[in-house]
Amino acid sequence: MAEQKVAASALGEPLLLPGKDQAGLADDVEAQLTSYHAGASASFSRTCLNLTNAVSGIGVLSMPYAVSQGGWLSLLLFAVVGTVCCYTGTLIERCMRADGSIASYPDIGRFAFGAVGRRAIAFFMYVELYLVAISFLVLEGDNLDKLFPGASMELLGYRLHGKQLFIVLAAAVILPTTWLKNLGMLAYVSAAGLVASAALTASLSQVTLNLPSGKLYTKIAIVTTLVNPLAKYALLVAPITAAVEEKFSLQHGGAPARAAISTAILASTVVVASTVPFFGYLMSFIGSFLSVMATVLFPCLCYLKIYKADGIRRTEMVAIAGILLLGVFVAVTGTYTSLQQIISTF
Structure with missing residues (x-):
């Protein structure tokens, strides 16, 4: 997958959002939203708001960089990736219909491969969401630093x-949104993210050129680029918070317990985001390893395991085999390249 980077603001360089496969992230978040307890559920319309917010607007400005690295033929790769993820999404849907006890993506892993399968899928999904949350903070820090160079402040003696x-500062703004457990309440935050995404898309004429300084639509693009991660962070870390609550049997601990857990998670992402110097390589690793495993390889393997006894059409077997080969190739080569780049920075 193409390496993703955060670039500077419109003051002379292209402003790039952290990109990752949108269909893949949709599969991840949609599967996780179904695993919440009834008390945290939302109506269909609000669930649509949450899901759309999670997958929209993040990669709008990353495509020019990807095309510049891979050439115009990389657009064909985008189409292939989108088609593959759309198909593996249907495989996840079929797997979820295989048994009434399946309520989430990790449940598919349990049904197919037992406890080991559940733990493997949960691990890749939660780590991916955690790293994407970190990328949002890095995006905020980098872009604001470009807009306000030289800013400093003393806080608690530091x-x-x-x-x-x-x-x-971005974490301080995000913190109250992470305390919300009810997905219906998070839908209001998602609505703000959708408005920002729409404004961001509408404010661009050409995404293949640098954003000119002094233009109104440039200012709109900058502001909405900053708003987008703030509106998406809480939604992405909500499954992680819920998993921690379940792990330590704190589902009924009330608001204080959730606030403590979500605050601790946010603080940990702040520490990592403040110390990681190779954001672009981190996003490359997320896309090439974690996303491929969660959205390409696991759906195919689970589907084969669950439905092999019922018989799978030969054409579908050929398609799945091709997807598995493609996924393994991307995961191996992409992971090797990204890790090599990360190691070279030290």
Whole structure:
């Protein structure tokens, strides 16, 4: 997968959002939203808001960078990836219909491969969501640092400046949204994210050129680029918070317990985001390893395991075999390249 990067603001360089496969992220988040307890559920319309917010607007400005790295033929790769993820999404849907006890993506892994399958899928999904949440904070810190260079502030005896300062400030704004357990309430945050995504898309004429300084639509693009991660962070870490609550039997601990858990998770992402110097390589690793495993390989393997006894058409077997080969190739080569780049930074 193409390496993803955060670029500078419109003051002379292209402003790039962290990209990852949108269909893949949709599968991840949609599967996780179904695993909530009834008390945290939302209506169909609000669930649509949450899901659309999770997958929209993140990669709008990353495509020019990807095309610049891979050439115009990389657009064909985008189409192939989208088609593959659409198909594996249907495989997940079929697997969820295989048994009434299946309510989430990890449940599919349990039904297909037992406890080991559930733990494997849950691990890849939660780690991926955690790293994407970190990428949102890095995006905020980098872009605000470009807009307000040289900013600094003393906080609790420590002098914060530049990227680290803005990461902490962004986290302070995000924190109250992470305390919301009810997905219906998060839908209001998602609505703000959707408005920002629409404004961002509408404010661009050409995404293949640098954003010119001094233009109104450039300012709109900058503001909405900053709003987008703030509106999406809570939704992406909500499954992680719920998993921690379930792991330690804190589902009924009330608001204080959830606030403590979500605050701890946010604090940990702030620490990582403030210290990781290779954001683009991190996003490349997420896409090439975690996303491929969660959205390409696992759906195919689970589907084969669940439905092999019923018989699978030969044409479908050929298609799944081709997808598995493609997924393994991307995972191996992409992971090797991204890890090599990360190691080279030290």
